[in-house]
Amino acid sequence: MTRVLVTARDGSFAARGQVAPTGGTAVVDRIETSAAHRRRGLGRLVVHALCEDALARGATTGVLGGTPDGRALYEALGWRAEAPLVSLRHAATDRTGHGGSHRGRPPADTGRRREPPPRGLAPRG
Template identity: 65%
Template sequence: MDGVVQAWVTGWVVSRGAAPPEREPWGFTVDVGQLAQVSRHVFDALGDEVDERLVRKVADGVTGAGVWLKVFQDPEVVGDWLGEGWWVDPEPGCLMTVPLAGAAVGGTDVPDGYRKRVWSTGGVTRVLLAAPDGSLAARGQTAPTGATAVFDQIETASAHRRRGLGSVVMRTLQATAAAAGAETGVLAGTPAGRALYESLGWHVEAPLTSAKFMGRDAG
């Protein structure tokens, strides 16, 4: 999918309330404004198209703790490019897409005892599944930005997994995004969530490495 990284960045900043992305020669810089994530540099090349020289240059220019890199290549590869002070998530994430017109539909009813609530604020639609005791069972959100919609913060509490709740959340969000006019869904998935997304018609565009600068003397 052409422009998939830009689509993901554009929707992600809406979903998270981050600053509008700044275009860079190699991708995008996003100011997030949190202690654990001050900003992030997102490279727009995928897989073998990722330029080691550019990643090294950007990484070497980072001096403040709390800056992240998002590189669409395997962590075992990217980790060798980064110098002192970088923490690299050893688990490879993945950039995934789905054509919403052909995505799995139906199956949005919750099991007995659970409660579902859907609401939209500031261009973001959120789905909450509450357990019978009122605690969080599953959640997720989507930010449609025209022809694409980013799916974000999808999670199911450990005590409520393997009950189809993740599918309910995703199917509800997919239907909502399609109704808003989005044609393609985009997300950055974890290894734990990949099987769920693939079962709903999503496919992997590229692996994803997440790296955080901890400081030169991080120990």
């Protein structure tokens, strides 16, 4: 993984991003520019540096999950939307049905009926 961090002259955060090449595909992630430093080309600088690094490592395809705020930047840099992105979160529950942290363990059995996964998506075992 490669991370890029841009700081202001006073050392404060200005922009950042990271890329993780996985063979021919590189996942670009966590692109962010501080509100105080937007519209100065820092997002472009970060994305360009990350893409150059991924290309040097053999990636030929990039994957990026961006926000609507960043879409204009990414499209200006040659990225194109392939599909809408849906962000989902699953909160584990304890035996009483209340939220809780299971620290990587599966949630306790709550006695509720669990639907089997869709055909073809069953966990490997």
